[in-house]
Amino acid sequence: MLMEVITTAKYGLISDRRSYGWILTTTIGPFFLMAPFVLMAESLVGPGGRFNEPFFEATGYSNYLGWLIIPLIALNTMNTVFSNVSQSLHAQKTFGTLERILVSMQYPSSLLIGRCISHGTFLLWFVGVLAGLSFLFLGLEVNVNAVSAVVVIAGHLLAVYGMAFAFASMFLWIEDAFIVQTALSRVVFGLFTGATFPLSIYPDWVEWLARLIPFTWAFDLERRAFLLAEPLPSIAPDLSILLGLTLVWWIIGYGCFRIMLNYSKRKGRLGIY
Amino acid sequence: MIEIHDLRKVFTQNVGKTSIWRKMIGRPETTDLVAIDGLSLDIREGEFFSLLGPNGAGKTSTVKILCTLLLPDGGSCRVAGMDVVRNAREIRRLIGVSIRGERSVYWRLTGRQNLEYFASLYGIRGSAARTRVEEVSRVVGLADRIDDYVERYSMGMKQRLAIGASLVHRPTILMLDEPTIGLDPHGARALRSLIKEELCEKEGVTVLYTTHYMQEADDMSDRVAIIHHGKKVAEGTPSEMRARAGDNRVVEMEVGADGGRGIAALNEHPMVERVLSVREEANTSYVRLRTKEPLRSVGQLSLEERMSGVDVRSVNLVQPTLEDAFISLTGSSISDTGDVE
Numbered sequence A: 001m002l003m004e005v006i007t008t009a010k011y012g013l014i015s016d017r018r019s020y021g022w023i024l025t026t027t028i029g030p031f032f033l034m035a036p037f038v039l040m041a042e043s044l045v046g047p048g049g050r051f052n053e054p055f056f057e058a059t060g061y062s063n064y065l066g067w068l069i070i071p072l073i074a075l076n077t078m079n080t081v082f083s084n085v086s087q088s089l090h091a092q093k094t095f096g097t098l099e100r101i102l103v104s105m106q107y108p109s110s111l112l113i114g115r116c117i118s119h120g121t122f123l124l125w126f127v128g129v130l131a132g133l134s135f136l137f138l139g140l141e142v143n144v145n146a147v148s149a150v151v152v153i154a155g156h157l158l159a160v161y162g163m164a165f166a167f168a169s170m171f172l173w174i175e176d177a178f179i180v181q182t183a184l185s186r187v188v189f190g191l192f193t194g195a196t197f198p199l200s201i202y203p204d205w206v207e208w209l210a211r212l213i214p215f216t217w218a219f220d221l222e223r224r225a226f227l228l229a230e231p232l233p234s235i236a237p238d239l240s241i242l243l244g245l246t247l248v249w250w251i252i253g254y255g256c257f258r259i260m261l262n263y264s265k266r267k268g269r270l271g272i273y
Numbered sequence B: 001m002i003e004i005h006d007l008r009k010v011f012t013q014n015v016g017k018t019s020i021w022r023k024m025i026g027r028p029e030t031t032d033l034v035a036i037d038g039l040s041l042d043i044r045e046g047e048f049f050s051l052l053g054p055n056g057a058g059k060t061s062t063v064k065i066l067c068t069l070l071l072p073d074g075g076s077c078r079v080a081g082m083d084v085v086r087n088a089r090e091i092r093r094l095i096g097v098s099i100r101g102e103r104s105v106y107w108r109l110t111g112r113q114n115l116e117y118f119a120s121l122y123g124i125r126g127s128a129a130r131t132r133v134e135e136v137s138r139v140v141g142l143a144d145r146i147d148d149y150v151e152r153y154s155m156g157m158k159q160r161l162a163i164g165a166s167l168v169h170r171p172t173i174l175m176l177d178e179p180t181i182g183l184d185p186h187g188a189r190a191l192r193s194l195i196k197e198e199l200c201e202k203e204g205v206t207v208l209y210t211t212h213y214m215q216e217a218d219d220m221s222d223r224v225a226i227i228h229h230g231k232k233v234a235e236g237t238p239s240e241m242r243a244r245a246g247d248n249r250v251v252e253m254e255v256g257a258d259g260g261r262g263i264a265a266l267n268e269h270p271m272v273e274r275v276l277s278v279r280e281e282a283n284t285s286y287v288r289l290r291t292k293e294p295l296r297s298v299g300q301l302s303l304e305e306r307m308s309g310v311d312v313r314s315v316n317l318v319q320p321t322l323e324d325a326f327i328s329l330t331g332s333s334i335s336d337t338g339d340v341e
Helices: A002-016 A021-045 A052-059 A064-095 A097-104 A109-137 A146-173 A178-191 A204-210 A214-227 A232-267 B020-024 B059-066 B088-094 B111-121 B126-139 B155-165 B185-202 B214-220 B238-244 B261-268 B299-307 B322-330
Strands: B002-014 B030-043 B048-052 B074-079 B095-098 B173-177 B206-211 B223-228 B231-236 B250-256 B272-281 B284-291 B312-317
Touching: A002 A109, A002 B111, A021 A064, A021 A109, A052 A064, A064 A097, A064 A109, A064 A146, A064 A178, A064 A214, A097 B095, A097 B111, A109 A146, A109 A232, A146 A178, A146 A214, A146 A232, A214 A232, B002 B059, B030 B059, B030 B074, B030 B223, B030 B231, B048 B059, B048 B214, B059 B074, B059 B173, B059 B206, B088 B095, B095 B155, B111 B126, B111 B155, B126 B155, B126 B185, B155 B185, B173 B185, B185 B206, B185 B214, B206 B214, B214 B238, B214 B322, B223 B238, B223 B322, B231 B238, B231 B322, B238 B322, B250 B261, B261 B272, B261 B284, B272 B322, B284 B322
Parallel strands: B048 B206, B048 B223, B095 B173, B173 B206
Antiparallel strands: B002 B030, B002 B074, B223 B231, B250 B284, B250 B312, B272 B284
């Protein structure tokens, strides 16, 4: 299975390498989506803003720009992962290569894991550019504990790919699952994980549900690692919850993929060309 | 090598427009479409076996079940003695498959990268992969274009590459679903020659081939099964199948164009069982028909037609074709696009 994953990742990269336009689009685009949001926040919670003090009371962070930009970069990164992994499955399904590749593979899940890995190499570029632009144009300031940051990012990415697995599986079930994926990834994860608003402004039950989403923990941990430079032992309890939820999502994602693959084989929906 | 027993597959299709609300509550109006209805086949080792039938007959569904892409609803399928549901992984190792040929390869990769990719998925890597890719590219006639991007290939070249990709791991069974669709006559001939001579005869690969082209099945197959509406109508060698149309019972008549009156009269003729096909050219109709009894001479038919005012120019007893057999057996013919006429 490992070799199937590596092979898929390798040829995914070779194929993606042929055009660079999408790299520019998916890098500059999210920045311009993010920038107005940050500028608006600056006028509301920045020095002299109406919500400056309430914001500090709710979050405990004085670095309001960092508080917002760090998870926004992560949120945009998540969206590009979900889109890419789902799109790779959807495109193969509509083009006709999905059936062929599934006949050739011994372990169908290698296809998605391989795509995750090939896309992962692009993430370095994506995050790097978004962070660089944020430093240059949005005045982002950080106070990082490198070890904590690396570990938290790794845990976050694992959770993202676990959920990407589940999202991609939807495309085996629903012909056009992009609307569901967009609603979840942009609305639910954007609004109800503490990425853009403090969870404390929501009713208790919303906060309770939000705590079941691994990204709620990931965003909080990233803020603590990147803005407060908290060392690893300090974030370890919450980190273990993140990793536990990540494991749960990988199991759910893999289970969904198996179930949906069988469903597609039963219904004859592996190809819609 | 391939045993199919009482195979059944039913698809559920939505009827008409389905509202989003009906989809959401999971109750769209549906109807059952029986794709395969009690199909049984036994394909022997080293055999070139064709599944012949119009679009929607159940050919592709049968192949997809055999290559583990579709789950059957009933019956059993065994490939090399293994069950397609329980031993799917082992079966995938043994078979080479080309479904929707030209669209089953990656157009953004080169031909070589495609072959190396598929070889690698079957555990062939390094120098072994390079050697095998060279061999396969020669066999499928792409050696001089193997480093070009597939998007620059002609359709025939893409089809050949797709077949090459299904050969890289030296499968003992090859399943090809309508590989010559969309190819020009020259490309189709080259592909048929590759499959029949290079793969089946030289390498001894067992080939399951689906097509709606009668002549193709007639020329290439050791045995043929005609399927229609998911059911097997007949099975045998091409000559056995042709014999079903009846020796000395198929006649081709050249009739002067008279607005179809002559053809209508032929349909009513007491000696005629069925008009098999009509081909119009300029002011002449070429009518192929099957008589009720074997003919001792064609003179009687010709004379009687002339007497009834039909302008019969010539009558010839001809060898029945697979198409004649198909029409005799199913009562319908297949158009060039594969649809039932």
